[in-house]
Amino acid sequence: MNKVIAIVRKELWQYFFSPIAYIVLASFVLINSFVFYIVLAAMSKAASPPISPMALLFGGTFFFWLLLIVMIPVLTMRLGAEERKSGTIETLLTAPVSDFEIVIGKFLSSFLFYLLAWALTLVYVFILKSYDNVDFGPILSGYLGVILIGAFFISIGIWATMISRNQIVAAIISFSVMAIMVGMTFFSFILGSEKKELIQSIDLLAIMENFSKGVIDTRNVIYLLTGTVLFLALSVKSLEARRWQ
Amino acid sequence: MKSKQKFLTGANWSAFVILSISLFVIVNYLSFRHFKTYDATFSGEFSLSPQTKKFLKDLKEEMEIFVLLPMGDESYERVERLLNSFKSESSKIKLEFLDPEKDREKYELVMKKYSVTTPNSVIFATNDRSKWVEKDQFLEYDFSSYQFDGTAKLKNFKGEGAFLNAMYEVVDPRKPKIYFTVGHGERRDNEDNNRGIYLFKERLSKEGAVTEELQTVALSKIPEDASLVVVAGPQKPFTKGESDILEKYLDEGGSLFLLIDPVIEEGKDMKFEKTGLEEMCLRHGIELLDGLVVDPEASLLAGRAQTFFGINYSPNEITADLMKNKYPILFILARALKLTEPTDKDFKSEALVSTGKEAWAETNLKNLKEVKKDPEDPQGILTLAAITVSEKNKKSRMVVVGDSDIISEGAFLSQLGGNAIFSLNAVHFLVQQEERISIPPKEINKKPIVLTTTQLMTNFIILVVLFPFAIALFGVFVYFSRRR
Structure with missing residues (x-):
């Protein structure tokens, strides 16, 4: 456990001592704040549909998905690929840490950074609370969805960086995989209702819609958790294969 | 040697990948087959009512549900979410969504098989029985802005109640027979100004009941097939003979729903007209007081405290949902009731709806434009609706309400919803279909932050x-x- 903490600490220092962390955080906040403001402005007009601003923030707009599939590859791309390119991977692989600890350490560092970014959006909840009675249930389940989808995407990013030599390639791989998963929703429009049910259970837009409205479906939770575990397991195996090369 | 090692590493890696992906697929397949949904909203927006959960838990035979709605339909998402909750509660539910465009062949086949004539419906079917619910039965529109922009907004989603009732009808096809007495100036649906009773009867029919008018004057007994007799706002008194057959029917396990208005006798004395049912009610623990209820705490209009909301409920199956959702019942000129010791000791009476503490029953009927609390007026919390049930056979049930306006058109269709729920719940309780107690609709058009x-x-x-x-x-x- 101490070894995992040491890796997490090292990676987090690297994030926060480079400008990239602040660029990512500032962009993340700027885009989310803008979306939140637009939603508030639209809702304040007469005859606007009564939708919760937080529900739109949690996957209800194109920006949410854009942020995820751009931000997460940026966060994870250097974690393995850069070490391999700079040669520090050899030091890491010969150190008395297991492949599992390395992968978990790197995963947790990105995940904590991701959580910090989303923690900043709690400001919006306080603002909403100051204007109206807010049902905290859908907000909590929305954050649960954000956490689970984040963990899933970060595990994809970790896997991509573990199989690539180049940061850019790692970013492109993770971006592509995530884009396909997000794009799954279009299949449900094309397919008939029978197949639609299957697609819908892995359609991330539909999954996030459930969470943002306050519906916690065990299928959605299990899909995201097992997806995270699958990609982390593949990452460990990729790192192990590298050790044998 | 090196190539052998490489091969083994590759094989090991491939086996691991295949195994991991297989495990991922198996776990997700199982979770897909056996899932649960939880409602995280504090308001319980996506929670099923206890009666729906009980019905689904007790469901013995397989229930097929076909949703004949296009994917882009305004109600699609809510119907899908609700029916998925049904499915997560019972493995007997088989759910299928059929889009009229994408699944045209099967869509038409199902419509034909179940003789569905209206598109945009939801079909509930077991082996030998089926029932379909039209869209307007589970969706309610608000037409208030129609004249300005030509659009009607979605107001309420009544899916849970409509679907549950349809499933009840499929599982239990018994149709209770409800008689409405006539011949004493009661509310009738063949009069233009009594659309309320028409709507009331229409709702009862949609929920599986058969309604019929009953002329009691020449009867020797209430028909055998009666599940309930409703007396809705009589303006003239029942004869002793009529009252006796109603009482006999009640005592022998029947049910009565009395909606008694404060009818004032014409002439200079200005007193309440007798209904002929006073003695029967009194023997069963409910006294009809000669006083008009005035409740300044809950009045609808300032200075017109005779039109007010009943919001104080006693815990009972009929009022449980009204209490929970704080739905008020609108009363327009109500007669005060009083609980008494029943002469018939088998019966036990209790209040269902009461006024606030500041209310009184106005006994001076000569100047109703300026009512005031006098020492002789009954004061304090007054009963507006009461129930009496036989402790012995549990079948003899009577609900008395001091106002038949609770089923007038305006009150029945009131956006506040309490009147329709109360009157329908009372009927379900009286015909011993407590499980069908109305489920309040879910509000769609919530107020946004401005x-x-x-x-x-x-x-x-x-x-x-x-x-x-x-x-x-x-x-x-x-x-x-x-x-x-």
């Missing part, structure tokens, strides 16, 4: 300008500190 221009501008400056700028500034500070 901010002023100044508030919006303040938010823009704080959130879009200052907040990201502060983070960027902090980053610049850290970067330059590190460089030094």
Whole structure:
């Protein structure tokens, strides 16, 4: 456990001592704040549909998905690929840490950074609370969805960086995989209702819609958790294969 | 040797990948087959009512549900979410969504098989029985802005109640027979100004009951097939003989629903007209007082405290949902009731709806435009609706309400919803179909947050300008500190 903490600490220092962390955080906040403001402005007009601003923030707009599939590859791309390119991977692989600890350490560092970014959006909840009675249930389940989808995407990013030599390639791989998963929703429009049910259970837009409205479906939770575990397991195996090369 | 090692590593890696993906697929397949949904909203927006859960838990035979709605339909998402909750509660539910375009062949086949004539319906079917629910039965529109922009907004989603009733009808096809007495100036649906009773009967029919009018004057007994007899606002008294057959029917396990208005006798005495049912009610623990209820605490209009909302409920199956959702019942000129010791000891009476503490029953009927509390007026919490049930056979049930206006058109269709729920719940209880107690609709059109221009501008400056700028500034500070 101490070894995992040491890796997490090292990676987090690297994030926060480079400008990239602040660029990512500032962009993340700027885009989310803008979306939140637009939603508030639209809702304040007469005859606007009564939708919760937080529900739109949690996957209800194109920006949410854009942020995820751009931000997460940026966060994870250097974690393995850069070490391999700079040669520090050899030091890491010969150190008395297991492949599992390395992968978990790197995963947790990105995940904590991701959580910090989303923690900043709690400001919006306080603002909403100051204007109206807010049902905290859908907000909590929305954050649960954000956490689970984040963990899933970060595990994809970790896997991509573990199989690539180049940061850019790692970013492109993770971006592509995530884009396909997000794009799954279009299949449900094309397919008939029978197949639609299957697609819908892995359609991330539909999954996030459930969470943002306050519906916690065990299928959605299990899909995201097992997806995270699958990609982390593949990452460990990729790192192990590298050790044998 | 090296190539052998490479082969083994490759095989090991491939086996691991295949195994991991297989495990992922198996776990998700199982979770897909056996899932649960939880409602995280504090308001219980997506929670099923206890009666729906009980019905689904007790479901013995397989229930097929076909949703004949296009994917883009305004109600599709809500119907899908609700029926998925049904499915997560019972493995007997088989759910299928059929789009009229994408699944045309099967869509038409199913419509033909179940003789469905209206598109946009939901079909509930077991082996030998089926029932379909039309869209207007589970969706309610608000037409208030129709004349301005030509559009009707979605107001309420009544899916849970409509679907549950349809499933009840499929599982239990018994149709209770409800008689409405006539011949005493009661509310009838063949009169233009009595659309309320028409709507009431229409709802009962949609929920599986058969309604019929009953002329009691020449009867020797209430028909055998009666599940309930409703007396809705008589203006003239029942004869002793009529009252006796109603009482006999009640005592032998029948049910009565009395909606008794305060009818004032014409003439200079200005007193209440007798209904002929006073003695029967009294023997069963409910006294019809000669007083008009005035409740200034809950009045609808200032200075017109005879039109008021009943909001104080006693816990009972009929009032449980009204209490929970705080739905008020609108009363327009109600007669006060009083609980008494029943002469028939088998019966036990209790209040269902009461007034506030400041209410009184106005006994001076000569000047109803300026009512005031006099010492001789019954005062304090007054009973507006009461129930009496036989402790012995549990079948003899009577609900008495001091106002038949609770089923007038305006009150029945009131956006506040309490009148329709109360009257339908009372009927379900009286015909011993407690499980069909009405489920309140879920409100769709909730009030959005509306901010002023100044508030919006303040938010823009704080959130879009200052907040990201502060983070960027902090980053610049850290970067330059590190460089030094």
